[in-house]
Amino acid sequence: MVFDKVCYQLVDALLLQAASPLFSDITGAADVLMVSEASVLQTFIEAFAEAAESPYGCLLIGGRIVAATERWWGLTAGELTLLSTLLLSLSECSARDVPVYLPHGSPAIPHRLLTFELLRNVTACVICGPSPPLSDLEKEISRFWVPAVETLKSARKTVPRNVPASIEVDSNILGFILVNTLTHRCLNSVSLVREGGRGQGEEPARQEKRRAVLRSFYTMVIGSYFRPAAGEAGQDRGPGELRHEPTDTYIVCSGHKCYAHSSGKYQMFVLFAAKTPTFAMRSVTQKTLNLLVKDKNSPL
């Protein structure tokens, strides 16, 4: 019964993926959050996972991974994105025990995915075997997480910017997707600039549009110029037909400009305002990429 309901919600979420705030469905990489409190939260989640006798522990804010144990990151890209999608699709409840099959790790034997909502939109989860029952672990929550409440609250403020306020991104950038193709992590944002003043109500709609533009730009570039992050390059009409490796590509539309840059393991897709000069996009993109990658809190 419960099992059925999980599926329904997941199917709904999959069908509505275009509207999801995450990009994991097209990038094939887990959405992450860049917070300045990353190292502190990392120790918290590791301690909690240890208490649950599980190597797999993860802390999510708004469906994006803030901190996770090493083994969690060791899951394959497919598993990571599937777990994120599942966690986002589940209805809100303080604690939950869901059986999951990991398609790569244990396709035959189900594991238990335990989730705990610490604050609103903040979820800690572990994957474990049969041993610690949900009730036991639920009692431990307050012991482990009460000291972290303030940190979590400040970290939660990073959403929806997804990048700490300390990092100043060029004001022309309306949104970006940054994918690490090796570790399968993806940092993205469509609300970098706080547009105070005129209609706060318009902001969600504008973000929605930016997200749509970025999504279609991403799929366009990945299909034709860059190789997909997930590595399933089965297309014969893909980038393979090009003799030389494309490193940058851009498109100028009447309403906006998009720029994509690929260097090594990083792929960066940036949405610019229409007023940005075309020639400036390359350097701005590269600077922003360096800024995000070199930062000490960088989750990538």
Added chain:
Amino acid sequence: MSGSENRARIGSSWHDSEPSLGLGSKPQDSASRTHLQNGLTRHSKASDGYILTENTYGQLRLAQRLSSSEDEEKIRSRDAIRQKSKEMQQKLQKQKSDYSSKKNTQSISLSQPQTSSATSLASASISNGGAKGKERRIKHIILNPEYRLLSGNETSGVEICQKLFGITVFEYSNGKSNHHPTHRDRKLVVQSVVEGSRAFCSGNISRGDMLIRINDVDVSWRNFSQLLKTLNKREKVRLTFQSPKIIGPKSSYTVLQVPEADLCLATLGKRLAHIQEELAHLNCVAMYLTLVQSSSESELDQMEDVVYAFPPGEETLTALRGLFITLSSALLDVVEQPAVRSHLHLNKSRIHVAYRQCGRDVLVFAMPGNRITPSCLEKVLNAFTSLLVLLFGDVQSAFQDCDRVWLDKIMALTFHRALELDTAHRKPDHIQWPSLTSMLTSDPWNIRLLALSSKDRLLCDEILNEFEAMDFDDFLDDVDLFARRKYVIRGTSLYYKGHLITSHLFEEHQRDVNLFLHSHELLSLSSRQEVNQVFVWHELKFNQDAVTSVPVGYRPCVTRNFLMVIGLHHYYLSVLVEAGSSPDQSQNLPARPLPLLVEQGRATLAQLETEEVHMSQCCEESLTSTNRDVVLTCPDQFCVHHSPRSRSGAKETTSNGKVMSPHNRPTLTSTKTSIDAQLLSRSRSKSADRLDDRDVSSHQDASIVIRRYGSKHSYGSNDSGGSGSSGPSKGRGSRISSATDLTSISHSLSVVNIDKGIAPGGRLTRGHDNYLFSYVHLDEGAGVLVAPTDLQLLEQHSYIQAQVLDNFALACHKIKNLLHCSVGNEAGKSVFLSQADEAETNALEAGTLFRCSFQSSQDKRQVSSLQYWVVGRTFSSPRPQLLFVCFHESTDQSMVETAFSLTFGT
């Protein structure tokens, strides 16, 4: 009326009076006709469905009457016979020279030049006649012998020659007494070229040519067989021919009448059946399927849903037709969008299928996936349906009404081109990605513009204007004057060797004409050989909806439009003729062209080749010259070399500028150095310009120089546009000139670069003042395309450049698709930015930076790399245009911006 009949009578009587010699009696049988000239075979219509045509089209005669086709055929076959026997019987020529000169018949003298006074008189009066015939032309032809055709028991050299090269040598006495000493001293004369053979495809060997050397060994009947037997099987054979001296005018030519003639044979050198046979092995089919029940009899006719299928023998895919028609029409019912394309796997091979729904019918093209890409297939189908719409009004009526034989031919040409059957050496299962040229020709609406000087273009414009005016009242009888009124010339355009010289047509009409010429393969024909025989007369159904907002009470008269194309030498003159401007005549118009128009058109083309004009020379120069306004540079110069050990150091050099290591110099050819020198001198002269404005700050300096160059250029080209003062060329001349303005791009690029180049030092002194690798300007609205010629690209040839160009072509494809998709139309919206606002999704520009790295041939540890941009931009006004530029990465983007906006004055 009487003209041709008269001629026929004379011709026949002349022929009858001729004693038929035993020598050449065989070819006189008109049914056994392996008889050709200028690469064209003439056949009788009855046997093969295309016309045997050879008439004596005399420029001397003012108006030629085209009589009914039967009569004509009679004449033609007689003419052919007459000419054949004529050539066989040179002995009789002396006696007949009087007569033949009067008749303007071609007479070929093999050994003894004969100049009777009458003949020379005739040739003098014909412009394209004797002057050239005086010199004996030697031509070398290199052929690959077809050894697999040899059975091994050929005895005579004639037989071997025919099988190896497809050249039939004229056998005196049918080979029986060829040991006779008098015969052995004779020349080897080509009697015919076997159709479909390589010699035939080369189009260079004509009947009457003398074979004088094989592999540079003099050949005669004495050593002919011996020489052929000792040929090395692996090697190509070099045959040397001597063209005969032609006395009198070369006035006789065959008429390749489109649509009646056999296009396949003429343009591809293959018969229709031959092509169909080839296609039968290839899993491809074109079908027109219908869901409409045939009302007549409801017998168990299995194939009643197939209105048309090509190639006829196809069974596998035809059997699947139920699938195709269901898919296409069901999709329309369910999602209200027709199917566009699908794939299917048949015996492990992939097949692409494209659909076009027309009412309740569907047109399906299926082609094998290893020969064509899906998007190309879609384009092919698109072009084909557009052609049908152009010629028949709509697709449905095209398949119901039109001649199946014609459809077969067009289909054969379409498939032949799409599947690249002519490239025999292609690897299986490997799609050849398009080169720059093939990309340019892939879109049948577009045609390359020949870069002519404004003076020459003006001359062409004037000549065409004179023709368009139809102002030849003084020379006409009243009858002709009256006939002329039925027609109005809407515009003309002139082509040379597959390039557009100038156009006085409206843009959309120009596109249609281009499409017509492309799909009939006439353009490629004209670049291969002379097209004196081509004549087209076809009705075009233009979209009448274009006329909107008609005032109340005004009924626009229904007019019919005809396309007339006349070929002469390598020229085509395409004329759009409007008929029926007076209402009573519009219904029953003759399907035949007005002889007057044909003749005047031909005279117009002849004008281009007079002493003063010699336009073909200018065109050839333009085709072959590399010294253009837009100078391209070789990517080799921009390679940055670094060894992997010192990566960090290498990076520094990249940012600092170019490291010109000596290792890349050897890859440049020796011709390159001269070009360098040329570049150097160019840049010197420009640097002088620059120095004049030295006191201004450097940024302003750049823009000032650009402006001056740009304005100078546009001034010059406006001049050419405006000077086509009378008639329709006024607006259109300037249309072309906007395309020629492209030259200023390279100027601005190079000029600005000098300003920058001096500071880092070295660029100027080495002549690297140019960052431009390649460009393509596509004026889609007008169907005009400007790009560097192949020769110009070859001049800079190197391995890297070839790669860069290939990649440029591919990237252009991608960018073009992208820009097209996002401009408005429904289908494209799904590709890019489907959810975003439509108003904001018009893509204006797209670019990609490529990096290529490769190992230097001298030093394996050294890795060279090169980065370059490919940028495409659309211009929506005044017409949709696309400009693609390929340039080195170090070019300042703001400079490119300036160049873009400068070129088109936006």
